[in-house]
Amino acid sequence: MPWLGRRASPKAAVEGAKRVQFSSPLLPYLFLAPQLAVIFIFFYWPSVQAVSSSFYIEDPFGFGATFVGMSNYWDVLTSAQYRSIAGFTVVFTALVTIFSLSIGLLLAVKADALIRGSSAYKTMLISVYAIAAPVAALIGMMFFDQHIGPFVEMASWFGWEMRVGLSYFDTAFAMTVVAVWKQIPYNFIFFLSGLQSVPVAVREAAAIDCRSGFRRFWTVTLPLLAPTAFFLLIINITYSLFDTFGIIDVMVKDKAANNPITLVYKVYEDGFRGNDIGSSSAQSVILMLVVFALTIVQFRFIERRIHYT
Structure with a gap:
């Protein structure tokens, strides 16, 4: 079909055919149009609307809006409740990221060394990832239930009267x-793939040079997993900040005032339950700026220590 493009010139073929020539200069933009439309409709347009709404106090029924400038931002940043929620979000994000990565890496190392029954072991660990976040929260609430929860029973052995939701x-x-x-299953999948991609020759050479398994892992295997670990670090931080919304929504049981919530849930609570669109928009803009700054720090400083092979 000639309209899709023409063959590259012999010179381009010799150079590795790195450039693709199209019969029409508009054809590449036509191919990109669906993706660009999705990005514009579901990202850029809502972002512009959020920034615009953050400078107004809007009627919840859409009958009018009053320009208040930076008042919404000032109210949010000077709120003791917001600072408390921000502090919990930082601690929650750090704990979830650290434990998810470390446990996922530990299970991946064990699965990589497993010879018999490895398929069943891997399937059992990966299957958890297919569970949706709200369903995972419901299962968790069953384990932490005051009457039938096994974790509550175990905590009572040590004198801990656990009351989840209260x-x-x-x-x-x-x-x-x-x-x-x-x-954990998401990290497990990527870490296991990274471990299995380590060349056998490298492992054998490391086994000859160092008899300690922990030292071999720390000095040889872990540096080779650095690109995978950096990717998972970003994914886990994003997951902790945003994708845990379903878990929090189920576990707070509509009692967010008495239970811990994250900044994302605070945006939802003020905007959709409290009908305070201006404050909710200001919080979303602040959160967007924090994520943007965090991304710059990650790629500007942390990625410098990562060596890609």
């Missing part, structure tokens, strides 16, 4: 456990 600390603990459990 106690701030207990709910935070349960949310962290469920969020970590939900994310």
Whole structure:
């Protein structure tokens, strides 16, 4: 079909055919149009609307709006409740990221060394990832139930009367456990793939040079997994900040005032339950700026230490 393009010139073929020539200069943009439309409709346009709404106090029924400038931002940043939620979000994100990565890496190392029954072992670990976040939260609530929860029973052995949904600390603990459990299979898949891509010759050479398995892993295997670990670090931080919304929504049981919530849930609570569109938009813009700054730090400083082979 000639309209799709023509063959590259012999010179381009010699150079490795790195450039693709189209019969029409508009054809590449036509191919990109669907993806660009999705990005514009579901990302750029809502972002512009959020920035615009953050400078207004809007009627919840859409009958009018009053320009207030930076008042919404000032109210949010000076709120003790917002600072408390931001502090919990930082701690929650750090705990979920650290434990999800470390446990996923540990299970991947064990699965990589397993010879017999490895398929069943891997399937059992990966299957958890197919569970949706709200369903994972419901399963977690069953394990942390005051009457039939096995985790509550185990905690009572040590004198801990766990009350998930009523106690701030207990709910935070349960949310962290469920969020970590939900994310471990994702990390496990990528870490296992990275371990299996390590050349056999490198492993044999490391085994000859160093008899300690832990030292071989720390000095040889882990540096080779650095690109995978950096990718998973970004994914896990994003997951902790945004994708745990379903878990939090189920586990707080509509009692967000007495239970821990993250900044994303605070945006939802103020915007859709409190009908405070201006404050919710200001919070979303602040969160967007924080994520943008965090991304710059990750790629500007952390990625410098990553060596791609």
